[in-house]
């Protein structure tokens with residue numbers, strides 16, 4: 001694979017200007033651990049300057065059709081640079097090249113859908129005249145931008161999850177201040193360059209890089225920001241919720257996703273799907289399959305198939321097209337996963353595949369004989385580990401799935417419509433995927449969790465609901 005021609009260092013993007021700072025953070029190639037570029041570290045004054053630039057930009061009209069044009073152009077430019085940007089994802093995330101190309105394609109689609117939604121923003125007619133005494137009135141609602149939106153994003157899907165905030169944010173008529181994850185900020189910076197080229201008015205998108213704990217504090221303290229949209233860990237999500245008062249907050253947080261494989265399921269198909277969705281992006285996906293519940297009648301055969309599919313996965317250089325699983329984001333994360341698996345084994349779990357770490361790599365790992373209180377079941381692993389358990393009764397498995405503080409998505413393999421309907425009613429998640437795993441997502445669908453998995457929905461149309469205010473206008477004649 002060709003090396004991308006990245007610059008040595010990148011600046012902040014504020015009010016349409018790129019500003020280099022003296023203080024820098026390195027971005028590592030997660031496979032080689034070499035520095036690929038440096039990013040500037042924003043200070044409080046930069047945060048405040050970006051808020052001023054964002055507010056100023058709101059004073060210049062930016063019509064829905066203009067937003068449509070800019071977002072469409074950005075989507076096209078992203079696709080034109082697909083290979084280059086995928087190459088950056090390979091390096092900064094350690095994501096295998098096939099998946100990285102897939103992420104760029106999805107990101108372009110997210111922007112395209114956002115562009116389309118920009119033309120569909122509309123309010124409603126409200127029949128106030130039907131209330132006694134209001135016969136001489138008429139009312140409509142208008143959707144107005146919330147104003148300045150701060151978007152804070154995680155390391156694992158650093159381009160598409162940024163597009164899920166910037167796309168709807170701009171489409172809804174807002175200005176956006178983006179704070180991408182420090183480990184993987186380069187793709188977000190390249191996206192800002194693309195928006196510049198696409199003709200986005202100055203100040204509508206600002207990018208601040210640096211340590212989240214510091215910049216996050218400056219962002220939440222700034223009272224001129226109208227809304228926060230955050231994707232990341234529940235810990236940080238709670239911090240943001242706790243420090244933003246009555247302002248709007250959308251939170252897309254973690255999960256320990258479950259998938260049920262019922263006795264009538266396609267055993268081989270579900271086992272292959274579960275293996276793929278447990279381990280893609282080294283399990284660093286919020287809807288990654290972490291807990292599988294298999295009906296007792298098919299358990300042995302399912303497990304055999306899943307172990308075979310898992311052992312066929314190749315771990316290695318993410319730039320190599322034959323690689324399925326690359327490095328984790330950092331060695332300390334691989335060590336954490338290793339500790340959790342070792343602890344589970346010491347508590348009685350059985351290793352069916354994997355269980356070994358080599359530096360920043362952790363092998364795809366299947367555990368059985370698990371207990372719900374083990375960390376690998378109770379917590380979010382965010383690594384290539386899956387716990388496979390059994391069940392006998394429908395109500396029992398629904399209870400097992402719901403025995404979680406999270407509730408983002410779940411999967412259920414069955415052709416039994418009655419069970420599927422019951423599961424749809426009883427399973428506590430934002431999305432239930434029938435005949436596929438928890439790991440299914442297309443970018444225009446409503447996506448978001450219940451319980452500790454967050455509040456608010458993404459998918460451009462749904463995110464734009466969150467990023468607009470519904471204003472009522474009443475006319476009296």
Ligand SMILES: NC(=O)c1ccc[n+]([C@@H]2O[C@H](COP(=O)([O-])OP(=O)(O)OC[C@H]3O[C@@H](n4cnc5c(N)ncnc54)[C@H](O)[C@@H]3O)[C@@H](O)[C@H]2O)c1
Nearest residue numbers: 153154155180181212213216232233236252253254255286
């Ligand atoms: N629900 C979803 O759609 C979704 C998608 C992807 C990832 N995630 C979750 O994200 C987590 C993994 O990502 P991560 O490790 O990058 O998460 P993280 O919470 O550590 O970081 C996310 C972002 O928050 C910033 N940040 C850190 N401290 C902050 C603070 N005090 N105030 C404000 N911002 C701060 C970081 O710099 C980063 O940009 C997992 O829990 C995963 O499930 C959820």
Ligand SMILES: O=C[C@H](O)CS(=O)(=O)O
Nearest residue numbers: 156157284285286287441
């Ligand atoms: O990590 C969670 C992501 O939202 C999943 S996806 O990449 O959007 O499918």
